[in-house]
Amino acid sequence: MAQIQWFPGHMAKAKREIADKIKLIDIVVELVDARAPYSSKNPLFNSVVNNKPRLIVMTKEDLADDKLTQKWIDFYKSKGYYAMSVNLKQFNEYKKIIQVCKEILKDKMAREAKKGLKPRAMRAMVLGIPNVGKSTFINRLAKRKATVTGNKPGVTKAQQIIKVDKDFELFDTPGVLWPKFESEDIARNIALIGSIKQQILPREDLFIYAVEYLVKNYPGTLENRYQIAVDLQSDWVEKCYDDIAFNKKIKPVRGITDYERVMDMFFTDLFDGVITKITWELPNE
Numbered sequence: 001m002a003q004i005q006w007f008p009g010h011m012a013k014a015k016r017e018i019a020d021k022i023k024l025i026d027i028v029v030e031l032v033d034a035r036a037p038y039s040s041k042n043p044l045f046n047s048v049v050n051n052k053p054r055l056i057v058m059t060k061e062d063l064a065d066d067k068l069t070q071k072w073i074d075f076y077k078s079k080g081y082y083a084m085s086v087n088l089k090q091f092n093e094y095k096k097i098i099q100v101c102k103e104i105l106k107d108k109m110a111r112e113a114k115k116g117l118k119p120r121a122m123r124a125m126v127l128g129i130p131n132v133g134k135s136t137f138i139n140r141l142a143k144r145k146a147t148v149t150g151n152k153p154g155v156t157k158a159q160q161i162i163k164v165d166k167d168f169e170l171f172d173t174p175g176v177l178w179p180k181f182e183s184e185d186i187a188r189n190i191a192l193i194g195s196i197k198q199q200i201l202p203r204e205d206l207f208i209y210a211v212e213y214l215v216k217n218y219p220g221t222l223e224n225r226y227q228i229a230v231d232l233q234s235d236w237v238e239k240c241y242d243d244i245a246f247n248k249k250i251k252p253v254r255g256i257t258d259y260e261r262v263m264d265m266f267f268t269d270l271f272d273g274v275i276t277k278i279t280w281e282l283p284n285e
């Protein structure tokens, strides 16, 4: 675990930047990944964001388990957050987020107007760990390539204010906000959604964990994808690698199953959501 307690300096800097701006902000839009809505939420934001209204947007709902997504929304609402889920790959989804923000802030803006304050745009700030979809969201809002997106964690760098319309402005994320690896479970879940390099944990461990989780929670899905049978009661691991390699025609290397290529295929499938829609954690855990 020690080697993944990284970049505390980055986090401190990001926290300072949030603290500097938070006074100007009406609402914090916190993006988390719907496949791991707890692990992908950085608890360090809590102390800086404290009493601002907070909208948790669970992105990548298209890749997550719908039933559990609803449970997580209910859970976060019960904790005093506003919460919703989106698929940012759909072109108009970002508008839903703006609508919800406006709805949440309607009363506040009306109160200001009543006091005779000058009309102004609402201001939101977007926070989220790498790879949750910040750039995708912001680019859609800005209707141009404002920031570079990528499937590699840590790509968001630009920092700016975007005028969405006359009533709404968005402050971009301050710096790179790394996840907090409070426990091995959290590190594992973040690796399973592709937000940190898998190599941070032994890849075989991740593979074994994922296969067991799928067999227990999403029975039949692995079997369907790879035409294999996994019996967790038996010594299944080697057989599982061998069967996937055989069925998917992954060539052996000097007569030995090419485990690395099996894992490459498996993780690509996992991240692309082609095995099934998966959520890696439950609200009550």
Ligand SMILES: Nc1nc2c(ncn2[C@@H]2O[C@H](COP(=O)(O)OP(=O)(O)OP(=O)(O)O)[C@@H](O)[C@H]2O)c(=O)[nH]1
Binding pocket: 059, 060, 061, 062, 063, 086, 087, 088, 089, 128, 129, 130, 131, 132, 133, 134, 135, 136, 137, 148, 149, 150, 151, 152, 153, 154, 155, 156, 157
């Ligand atoms: N399937 C799916 N993919 C998404 C969704 N939102 C974002 N993505 C993809 O997730 C990847 C990461 O998205 P980014 O917008 O770059 O994430 P980011 O939070 O800006 O990441 P950093 O730049 O690393 O901070 C990209 O490949 C996006 O296309 C979503 O709702 N569904």
